[in-house]
Amino acid sequence: MAPAPRATGPLRRWFTGGGAAALAFSLPMILAFGFFSWWPILNSLILSFQQTNLVDPAVWVGLSNFAAVFADPLVAKAAMNTLWFTVLSVAVGFPLPILLAVAIGELRRTRSIASGFAYLPVIIPPVVSVLIFKQFYDPSSTGLLNTLLAGVGLGPVPWLQTAATVMPSIVIQATWAGFGAATIIYIAALAAVSPELYEAAELDGASIRSRIWHVTLPQMRSVMLIMLLLQIIGAFQVFTEPFVMTRGGPENNTLTILMLIYNYTFISGDYGRAAALSLILAAILALVSLLYLRATRGWSQGK
């Protein structure tokens, strides 16, 4: 290492006292976050008030990017689609892992097999899982799911072809890909519940159902509340599934907010408008989190 600059006392003391070493060890983190986290966050703010095409100098345009976002009829469509996806995916994807974890938690010798089964879809790259399901959703009567439905006298269903069926189809795939991760977290939370609580409940004559209702669920409450919030935030940012499955179709019925940001950036090259829409999405997510955490503060303490 280069000798400390001969000069002032404080600098030398800083160097020999470990200040240089601390800075050297902090540097990779400062550079990584500076370039790829802090600056992009700041630049998002700047971009949203600018008009830029990367060639000419950027022009400050005030709130006109935000005005352009609200004037775009596709924004309302994308917002409704994203909301619909969130409602559907949370309605299925929130309770399912809880029920599954409670059931798997009762297994003894087969518990690790069941956990492994549940987690396997999480390991499959999302793109592959979407392409598999795209094949399952073949609308013809020889499609895999339609063959299964025909076995019970239903169908054929035009899975990805109509406005009514396309979002539920995407939600089914997204739930398949994601339920395992949440299930494993709940299984870990269940394992932390003290056995004495069940012991006591049983001595008091509590049935299995009331043990689940009065012991298991309250003990998992804080994990459940956080998971619900994370699932909502995740669902708001859905991109890969509709992008690979339908490209937003049919007739923009699976166009999501994030896909619109993608279109603004990479198809129209309108970075200002993309940044404005990103900020609006961030603000909505922050607001949802804030309201949610405030509303549930009392419950999560387990009172």
Added chain:
Amino acid sequence: MTSTERLYTRAISTRRESRKEKPEDTDRSILSIHDRSGRLRGMLLALKIVLLVALGVISVGPVLWLFKSATSTSQDILREPLGLWPSGIQWDNLVQAFTTIEFGKYLTNTLIIAMGTWAFGLLVATTGAYALAVLRPKYAKVLEFAVLATLFVPGVVTLTALFLTVLDVPLLHINLINTFWAAWLPASASAFNVLLMKTSFDSIPRELFEAARIDGAGATRIFLTIVLPLSRPIIGVVSLLIIIASWKDFIWPMLVLPNAALQPLSVALPRLAKTAELSLLMAGMFLSVVIPVALFLIFQKQILRSSGSMGALKG
């Protein structure tokens, strides 16, 4: 034995013990032995079988179907998706995936991206956590706050700005598009990995560092000979998290690697889905899940434990 070594061995053994003491499997949960042996026994057994079979069909079924399709003709996949190889097993598909759709090239790219992301991710997480947890310079609190604050900014929100950063890196004015650097570097700014690492470093007894310092060890020596060896479990966990996330990533590599020759499997497969023969696409998809599934089978316990504890950390 110097005082450092003594402390060091003690720290390792207490860590081992504390891991052993953790109850692996508590004997009772909602159901008691009483329930299990009582009149509910038959019904519980039936429920268990239904649960395992349903989970197996739903989770493993599509993966097995992918294997079947990877070794079927395109005709069979379309006409009889549930038939078991009506035209015989086409092992040749798996070979042709390497020649016709250049599976090997995309697999190599995937591996290069995963390894580079892993190396830079670990570098940033370990050195950064060491600075925050052990060296603690005066600005550590500010730095820690700035890093943790990014946890609350959803990644996709900065997608456009991050893309522009990579297109023209500030100060340096380099364009990273169509280079692996664009895939490696941004992923290393993960506050979550720094946080996981820091939590683990925080639990190393501080007397160990004091003793090492008295023995004349500098910051680098303490990092390499004490902190890293004592943190092998968490380094393993973070490594798995980084590699799995990199393998699964789609949107970012798609944006920064428009050159098909550099794309990983996750980006190449949807592109090939439009043009390639269906049977070969299925073969490529199957081959692309072999490595992650094999890793999962080998490290199942570690992966499940770390995914579970992530919830505890979030909660």
